[in-house]
Amino acid sequence: MTLADNRIRKLVILGDGMAAWLSANVLAHVLAAQQVHICVAESGGEIDVDTFGPCVSTLPSIDLMHKLLGIDESTFMRRTNATFKLGTKLTGWVKQAESYFEPFGETGVNFEGIPFHHYWLALGGKEQAALSDYALSAVAANLGKFSHPLADTTSVLSTMAYGYHFDAALYTQMLRERATKHGIERLKGELTTVTHSDNGFVESLVLECDLRVPGDFFIDCSGPQGLLIAQALETGFEDWSPLLPCDRAISVSSRSADPLMPYTSATARAAGWQWRIPLQHSTDNGYVYSSRHVSDQDAAATLLANLDGSVRGEPRHQSFRSGRSAKFWNKNVVAIGGAASGLEPLASTGLHLVQRSLLRLIELFPDKSCAAGEATEYNRLMSSECERMRDFLLLHYALNGRDSAFWKDCRAMGLPPLLQRKIEHFRNRGRVVDYDEETFKPPSWAAVFLGQDVRPRCRDPLLDTVPPQQIATMLLRMKTAIRQAAEAMPTQRTYLAKIGAAAPVTID
Amino acid sequence: MAEPSIRNIVIVGGGTAGWMTAAAVSKVLRAGTYTVRLIESDEIGRVGVGEATIPPITTFNRILGIDENEFLRKTQGSIKLAIEFVNWGRLGQTYLHPFGQFGLDIEAVKFHQYWRKLGMLGEVPPLDDYCLTAMAAKLGRFTRPSPDPQSVLSTLKYAYHFDAALYARFLRDYAEKRGVKRREGKVVDVSLRGEDGFIEAVTLASGERIEGDFFIDCSGFRSLLLAQALKTEFDDWSHWLPCDRAVATQCEAGGELTPFTRATAHKAGWQWRIPLQHRIGTGYVFCSKFISDEEAIQTLLANLDGPPLVDPWLLKFTAGRRKQLWNKNCVAIGLAGGFMEPLESTSIHLIQAGITRLLSLFPGAAISPLEVDEYNRLMISHYEHIRDFIILHYHATERDDSPFWDQCRTMTVPETLKHKIDLFRGCGRLFRYEDELFAEGSWIAVLLGQNVLPQAYDPLVDAIDVKVVRNTLTQIRSHVRQTVEAFPTHRTFLQRNCPAPKLLVNRGAGYVGAK
Numbered sequence A: 001m002t003l004a005d006n007r008i009r010k011l012v013i014l015g016d017g018m019a020a021w022l023s024a025n026v027l028a029h030v031l032a033a034q035q036v037h038i039c040v041a042e043s044g045g046e047i048d049v050d051t052f053g054p055c056v057s058t059l060p061s062i063d064l065m066h067k068l069l070g071i072d073e074s075t076f077m078r079r080t081n082a083t084f085k086l087g088t089k090l091t092g093w094v095k096q097a098e099s100y101f102e103p104f105g106e107t108g109v110n111f112e113g114i115p116f117h118h119y120w121l122a123l124g125g126k127e128q129a130a131l132s133d134y135a136l137s138a139v140a141a142n143l144g145k146f147s148h149p150l151a152d153t154t155s156v157l158s159t160m161a162y163g164y165h166f167d168a169a170l171y172t173q174m175l176r177e178r179a180t181k182h183g184i185e186r187l188k189g190e191l192t193t194v195t196h197s198d199n200g201f202v203e204s205l206v207l208e209c210d211l212r213v214p215g216d217f218f219i220d221c222s223g224p225q226g227l228l229i230a231q232a233l234e235t236g237f238e239d240w241s242p243l244l245p246c247d248r249a250i251s252v253s254s255r256s257a258d259p260l261m262p263y264t265s266a267t268a269r270a271a272g273w274q275w276r277i278p279l280q281h282s283t284d285n286g287y288v289y290s291s292r293h294v295s296d297q298d299a300a301a302t303l304l305a306n307l308d309g310s311v312r313g314e315p316r317h318q319s320f321r322s323g324r325s326a327k328f329w330n331k332n333v334v335a336i337g338g339a340a341s342g343l344e345p346l347a348s349t350g351l352h353l354v355q356r357s358l359l360r361l362i363e364l365f366p367d368k369s370c371a372a373g374e375a376t377e378y379n380r381l382m383s384s385e386c387e388r389m390r391d392f393l394l395l396h397y398a399l400n401g402r403d404s405a406f407w408k409d410c411r412a413m414g415l416p417p418l419l420q421r422k423i424e425h426f427r428n429r430g431r432v433v434d435y436d437e438e439t440f441k442p443p444s445w446a447a448v449f450l451g452q453d454v455r456p457r458c459r460d461p462l463l464d465t466v467p468p469q470q471i472a473t474m475l476l477r478m479k480t481a482i483r484q485a486a487e488a489m490p491t492q493r494t495y496l497a498k499i500g501a502a503a504p505v506t507i508d
Numbered sequence B: 001m002a003e004p005s006i007r008n009i010v011i012v013g014g015g016t017a018g019w020m021t022a023a024a025v026s027k028v029l030r031a032g033t034y035t036v037r038l039i040e041s042d043e044i045g046r047v048g049v050g051e052a053t054i055p056p057i058t059t060f061n062r063i064l065g066i067d068e069n070e071f072l073r074k075t076q077g078s079i080k081l082a083i084e085f086v087n088w089g090r091l092g093q094t095y096l097h098p099f100g101q102f103g104l105d106i107e108a109v110k111f112h113q114y115w116r117k118l119g120m121l122g123e124v125p126p127l128d129d130y131c132l133t134a135m136a137a138k139l140g141r142f143t144r145p146s147p148d149p150q151s152v153l154s155t156l157k158y159a160y161h162f163d164a165a166l167y168a169r170f171l172r173d174y175a176e177k178r179g180v181k182r183r184e185g186k187v188v189d190v191s192l193r194g195e196d197g198f199i200e201a202v203t204l205a206s207g208e209r210i211e212g213d214f215f216i217d218c219s220g221f222r223s224l225l226l227a228q229a230l231k232t233e234f235d236d237w238s239h240w241l242p243c244d245r246a247v248a249t250q251c252e253a254g255g256e257l258t259p260f261t262r263a264t265a266h267k268a269g270w271q272w273r274i275p276l277q278h279r280i281g282t283g284y285v286f287c288s289k290f291i292s293d294e295e296a297i298q299t300l301l302a303n304l305d306g307p308p309l310v311d312p313w314l315l316k317f318t319a320g321r322r323k324q325l326w327n328k329n330c331v332a333i334g335l336a337g338g339f340m341e342p343l344e345s346t347s348i349h350l351i352q353a354g355i356t357r358l359l360s361l362f363p364g365a366a367i368s369p370l371e372v373d374e375y376n377r378l379m380i381s382h383y384e385h386i387r388d389f390i391i392l393h394y395h396a397t398e399r400d401d402s403p404f405w406d407q408c409r410t411m412t413v414p415e416t417l418k419h420k421i422d423l424f425r426g427c428g429r430l431f432r433y434e435d436e437l438f439a440e441g442s443w444i445a446v447l448l449g450q451n452v453l454p455q456a457y458d459p460l461v462d463a464i465d466v467k468v469v470r471n472t473l474t475q476i477r478s479h480v481r482q483t484v485e486a487f488p489t490h491r492t493f494l495q496r497n498c499p500a501p502k503l504l505v506n507r508g509a510g511y512v513g514a515k
């Protein structure tokens, strides 16, 4: 058996952004005992995942990666100016000044196997509370409060889940240091040439000063330009801009405003939407828009007119393209981060996708030949995952209730058939159809549907068997318990200090 | 909101499918709001087979609030931990497909990958030794699993064997207590509504006309409503699953009461053996193209544990399913919807899956194509995943001792299955589709059991020192063995918890349902 000979000995990561350094850390950790030499070619210039700004908002899943790497939470938060994130508040998507909340964690209880939102709907006009009043994450978030969820599933405190907001550059810096400590080789220089072997596999990268970097396997983290996947291998790109019309973003940092809210805001504007991500000592703001509907100047003016603290530094413009590489894994190259796909940050999926890519790659880790069908399987799984995510983003646009040209165009867009069917199901009877590889589970979809004012035509007949009075009592009890639990929590600022996660104030 | 107009539900057929449906519907859609009627014909009877299940059945019973001991006692039930496959990969070769997982994943790498590495180094400990459920099956022992996920005892998974006639009777009592009205009689006519072709009513031989808003076809192979009245087409899978007949019988239980089903491959098909408390159910599933009914009966009778209790009876079928399982105002559940041979005991599970999905998509005021399409999408993918798993057993074989096996070995399999086999053969990788019934452990058991050996193992396995792997494996193995050795035997467990009354079994007299 010549197995050992065919093993991957040298793995080259191209890029210098968050995707590159997260890949380096994770792969180094998993391949620790394998004598695989890992090297990062810090080239490609452009920052990849953090394309949208200097600040990242994550899903709860990031915790898994940190646990795997043994990254201590308070240390990480202190170093990256981080705050907790309990969900996203969406304002103005349906009507000006009206908001709804997409919380992490649970909303209500699926009593008798019937999804909670059906009970909420059953109360109809009699009950004024918002759906998110039954989610501890949302209630705590709106009060600016936080404490860690409990593991004990009988406690209401176990129903919360959280992600983070943090400074991308500081985070990348932390990962870079960590990787260097673990013996990862760093090579600097612009990529000049890529050489191929006879079967078309990438054989080596040639950097400036004729530094040749050979490898058995390559990870392309060079951002949207996809130096290896798109340029060297000419893999092709699936363009989603007809579906997701935003193609520009402008961002700026502002002075922090108290109280420190543990959520991201996404506020609809005339030709797109504006994010607000609170860090411990600053707030990150940005406007994602469609350049066909608004000029860069007007976009900048809108952004600057809608800040809640004074501006720090210069606004930054970027363009981006929605879509994905036709293959994520081609020959001996896997694209991760911006090189793999471009999705606007509305659902904070960037880092999550990097993480999913790494986990899948590990599950399917190949030998030099990459001949065991791994790439096909990887591509099958990652494409559905990416597409379901895109559909979730699209949903917000498709169901908008605004009047400007941009929003009207969004409503008129033809939708992918799977999404179309999902919407019809919800419209009909409030059911959330669940496909394979969904990042967002039915409760998240329900939160958006109901938040965007979709009301099912008829109710679920199973509810007929539950007496209305019982529903009313149950919901009231739940709401009260959640409210009390949230009020008893400390404010986020206090809590950060208490767990030793408060970041030192920087002078600016 | 408008009052739902679907109030009147009619179930046609009182076999396992009919009574499971009636029981679940009576529990979930409470009487008072809905009227549920079930029609069955004593003259026609049931298939009288279908006595082995898979673990999700325990959930079904739990949702109905059925007491497990009472249920086992009343159905002469026994515990099923695995299926033992004899002569499948090769003549003389035996393997287990246990419920429950093998070993423990180490550092995010699947257990079987470590096992494979040791195998390639020439150390081949049997995979079963690392699975609590398999070990319990082998040693003929059982105890209830622990709810504590920390305990190795929580990895034990089980299902049941039961007497199909007694199970139907048990569920009938349950459903009738909750308001389901049973009507004995033979359906002789089905009337369709002129404007949309929906079923309006069925007429019994007595002339009585029974109207309904919604019909559930549980009439067995006849598929009285879905196929005959609504003319729903059939998707024929016999090119992949060529067996088209079975001869079934029951014999006296002799020897030990094994907590597993046995499936023994014969020249032109295979024989099941399902041990119950009072008897053994057995039958030969075969392909009529290769042997005669007579020869099949001879083979069956030559392979019994004890004297037969009834004359063998013959069943004919075609593998496949209706193109829609829900058409107009009719959903078919059980054999009326489709049939796949009982190799992995999936039929009763498909009944359960049909019921659960129907209830979660239950129509209100009017039947919308949305619900119908979604139901069909979900059920069809369920059928197809199971189909692929069953085909695997026939295809992954080295047997070349009969034309039947030659055909199976060399046939073209569905692309979805081919992809899976290739991926596994390459590097032992397995990917499940998300709503797939059979978990990784099942695929691994059958693939390895039938000699589909990965050419290489996961490269990540080398991240762990082989000595550590060897030690970990040895530890798991002895832990599994020690744990199981402390269990009571299967028979003791049943005697302590749920002994069934001794039934007087008259040779030749048969049971209800046996024809």
Ligand SMILES: Cc1cc2nc3c(=O)[nH]c(=O)nc-3n(C[C@H](O)[C@H](O)[C@H](O)COP(=O)(O)OP(=O)(O)OC[C@H]3O[C@@H](n4cnc5c(N)ncnc54)[C@H](O)[C@@H]3O)c2cc1C
Binding pocket: B012, B013, B014, B015, B016, B017, B018, B039, B040, B041, B042, B044, B045, B046, B047, B048, B049, B050, B051, B052, B053, B164, B185, B186, B187, B188, B218, B219, B220, B221, B222, B224, B246, B248, B283, B285, B315, B317, B333, B334, B335, B336, B342, B345, B346, B347, B348, B349
């Ligand atoms: C050989 C074989 C082995 C099997 N082994 C297993 C197994 O191990 N595990 C497993 O899960 N499944 C197994 N199955 C499948 C299992 O037997 C069936 O899924 C299960 O019994 C359900 O059958 P049913 O209720 O759909 O049909 P049936 O049992 O045939 O019931 C049909 C009902 O419809 C009624 N009916 C029919 N026509 C009329 C009419 N005109 N008027 C009034 N009533 C009518 C009959 O009276 C009867 O009550 C096996 C099947 C076969 C063929």
